[in-house]
Amino acid sequence: MTSFQPADLKLLGDLIQERFGLTFEGVRQDILGSRLRPRLRELRLDSPRAYYEYLRFHPRGDAEFDRLPALITNNETYFFRETRQFEILIEHVLPERRPAAPSRPLRLLSAGCSSGEEPYSLAIALHDAGLPPAARSWEIDACDLNPERIARAREALYDETSLRACDPESRRRYFSVEGGRFRLKDRYRVGVRFFQSNLLAPGFALDRPYDVILCRNLLIYFGDAAFDRLIGLFASALVPGGYLFLGHSESLFDRDTELLPVVVGGSVVYRKTAKP
Numbered sequence: 001m002t003s004f005q006p007a008d009l010k011l012l013g014d015l016i017q018e019r020f021g022l023t024f025e026g027v028r029q030d031i032l033g034s035r036l037r038p039r040l041r042e043l044r045l046d047s048p049r050a051y052y053e054y055l056r057f058h059p060r061g062d063a064e065f066d067r068l069p070a071l072i073t074n075n076e077t078y079f080f081r082e083t084r085q086f087e088i089l090i091e092h093v094l095p096e097r098r099p100a101a102p103s104r105p106l107r108l109l110s111a112g113c114s115s116g117e118e119p120y121s122l123a124i125a126l127h128d129a130g131l132p133p134a135a136r137s138w139e140i141d142a143c144d145l146n147p148e149r150i151a152r153a154r155e156a157l158y159d160e161t162s163l164r165a166c167d168p169e170s171r172r173r174y175f176s177v178e179g180g181r182f183r184l185k186d187r188y189r190v191g192v193r194f195f196q197s198n199l200l201a202p203g204f205a206l207d208r209p210y211d212v213i214l215c216r217n218l219l220i221y222f223g224d225a226a227f228d229r230l231i232g233l234f235a236s237a238l239v240p241g242g243y244l245f246l247g248h249s250e251s252l253f254d255r256d257t258e259l260l261p262v263v264v265g266g267s268v269v270y271r272k273t274a275k276p
């Protein structure tokens, strides 16, 4: 197996970063190479540079760009990941936000939702807190770059790995077994709307304001400029006083943003300054 030239991987990595925000610098260059190697073989291209040229100049380049997210994204996720954040949301954030918007549903966004485990965990937490969607008290939007993951999210049929943090009681209550896999029960799917989207596409804007945005374990894969752009997008999309939840290894420390860290329920979350 021939190894790829670092300069070729850099050229391709820069194009990917510009388009999707994802960075493949340093040690991650090898990850990019190994993820794309089978595709290059299929296209009979012998180097990342040739693939770069294919993407940029071939008549099927745009279609190839559409295929890329399924090849290069890390979609790792599972139900009730970082579960303390769901508790904080229910115990602290919702009681504060609901009186602020009494005449409309609370709007929540799971940005980078992968195959849906995160927004569905949110829906389950809301149900269990006595807030079913039929009461029109909340709406969840969920988006991801990878269309294959959005299709899986809509199907709501999961393997054991997605349920790794679920105890036997949760499995029984929230899922039905189907051919050795786990189907999320219909009542937890209502009120969750999925859409495919590149959050960094030029001109992309979230089309409505949100009370809460979860963007967990996505920014770790972004370069600096993309990180700042995405935080800017969230800052515009949040209502004054709205909250942003990041993953445990992500932080806005040292970033120039109007989203300020606040400690809620013992964890750091970010809040858009409320208008005086």
Ligand SMILES: C[S@@+](CC[C@H](N)C(=O)[O-])C[C@H]1O[C@@H](n2cnc3c(N)ncnc32)[C@H](O)[C@@H]1O
Pocket: 020, 021, 022, 069, 073, 074, 075, 076, 077, 078, 081, 111, 112, 113, 114, 115, 118, 143, 144, 145, 146, 149, 197, 198, 199, 200, 215, 216, 217, 218, 247
């Ligand atoms: C590691 S998963 C995290 C899933 C979930 N938030 C969690 O914490 O379990 C990161 C997701 O971000 C998505 N993603 C990466 N770049 C994106 C972009 N530019 N726009 C939208 N989603 C993106 C990936 O496709 C992937 O499914």
